[in-house]
Amino acid sequence: MKKTIADIAKIAGVSKSTVSRYLNGGSLSDATRRKIEHVIKETGYIPNSFAQSLKAKKTSMIGAIVPRLDSFSASQTVTGMDEELRDSGYQLLIINTSQNLSREIEALYDLARQKISGIVLFATQITEAHLKAVKEIGIPVIFLGQQHQDVHSIIYNDYAAGYDMGRYILAQGHRNIAYLGVTEKDVAVGVQRKRGFQAALKEQAGAKAGFYESGFKMSAAVKAASDILDNCDPHPSAIVCATDNIALGVMKAAHMRGIRIPEDISVTGFGGYDVTEVIHPGLTTVKYGYESAGRLAARHIIKLVQDEPLDALTTLSYEFIERESVDKMERHPLY
């Protein structure tokens, strides 16, 4: 049978107030302390956290709304958040929306009902409904991955990353490039990376690129890549992919055709997933620090919860990683 604070008080022969004081570190005599301690150990009493929270009118929970759990970036980010939050005495509540936008909205209201202290939303697309919900629930929210002027945001420097990648590819001598991107609805991945790449392209005379679109899944990328590989004439000498996952798909499509990387075609990604280092050849990519981004998001949301000042926008850096998937064109003057 579940014990309540009243039971403990009765058994120990003291008042509920005293037991509560024991639980919350108030001052009491050694004798009472020992008595209560003993009874609690005996009975295995566990305080009801609802009653506690009802009084406290808040929790020490932070919510994370994520589109999926089974992706490298999401799981790394969540792990970072979790560790930082735990160190600060907060608990993380993860809501998985299975890439369903309207579920993000529901989750916002749900978390509010649960008196969560703050929310980090792993954003892909920001709609009016998002903004409205954030306003209505009246608890601190941070967007991670996308930015909006009305909400505190943390983003990666996707534009600069795209620019760097463009410069790199061009510097290796590539002049006929295929850019395999994603929907522009995702501003960070679909627009910014591409814009950065295009900016680099514009600076290089004689360079041209074809722009293609793929889904986020590897299977979609295989299909999109097959299309490029089979139908583009002349072949581009490099395919710049908007994500590592897409790059993996391209590599697979190439393998299936006996097209060698990087000898026959070069491939690059964005993200810096662990796999990109294991595969052969290693993938040249831009690495984002997902785990530390998660930690940062945790620190930021805590600041907001505690009413401390916080910049509206934080832009995260990245690391360019050169591996073996890009050919130095001078070795193949035929292109």
Place this chain on the structure above:
Amino acid sequence: MKKTIADIAKIAGVSKSTVSRYLNGGSLSDATRRKIEHVIKETGYIPNSFAQSLKAKKTSMIGAIVPRLDSFSASQTVTGMDEELRDSGYQLLIINTSQNLSREIEALYDLARQKISGIVLFATQITEAHLKAVKEIGIPVIFLGQQHQDVHSIIYNDYAAGYDMGRYILAQGHRNIAYLGVTEKDVAVGVQRKRGFQAALKEQAGAKAGFYESGFKMSAAVKAASDILDNCDPHPSAIVCATDNIALGVMKAAHMRGIRIPEDISVTGFGGYDVTEVIHPGLTTVKYGYESAGRLAARHIIKLVQDEPLDALTTLSYEFIERESVDKMERHPLY
């Protein structure tokens, strides 16, 4: 300002009971219903779920205690659980222990305090403290991945998988094999898979194997593999790895030495991670259905929560996946 049910009642000119009835689908006149509906919409009222749970004396939350979030198996399993639970009206609360055993114990008590309805523990090692905690908290618990007679368990058929893998490798003609396993503290991965493999080995005259141990991380596997590759004389013709991650490490170590797979050495894994299909050559492995295991665990814990009967032990099947990482030995009679 946060509204309570009393505020809504006052504004709508009805009693708290009536508002509560509205919220919980009790019967009330159309006129009152409309009035209350209107006020709630106006004010953006969100009921306090603590007060609700305090009365209800339970939640519709299920806890998952996981050693880490950023692994393929964990994230897949959690995703499966999450989807199944949501379909059944439960919410999933994930606790990440960062591979810290004592945190699993803490988590058990924590979740009890939060009046979670049931818990699925992604088990690696089961200690006395685990058993004691499960007993004390008095709420349903399921072990996933390891078994214990006192607790409902779901496991993979690791022994049979190991046996199949052994048979397969031997059938390809390999006679000098290295088995790269993990600590025996992990009964499922460290003991059962190996035992299964050994059973197959015993059935084949003239076959022998060396047994080695690695950590779970790829970096540890690279090191362990380097040791085998550099020091074993004669070279084994195949390395059977206890996990895909370890196999990946072995492949990396081989690549670094210019040792070809499968021409120079064969490699196999266990797990069926997505990457194993993308890499080149594809890894021969045993695929566990993590996501459906998660769904099953969800259904099982719900049964327990609802006091329905449930088998103490469920053993999950697997799928043997033959790819290109194992050499048919007849082509290389020199071994």
Place this chain on the structure above:
DNA sequence: CTGAAAGCGCTTACAG
């Protein structure tokens, strides 16, 4: 140092 009482925001018999 300790206890009685009020209150956190809901729900639920029980009357009417």
Place this chain on the structure above:
DNA sequence: CTGAAAGCGCTTACAG
């Protein structure tokens, strides 16, 4: 159909 009252299990001034 609707309301007054008690109670869920805690915490927290306020007295003593």
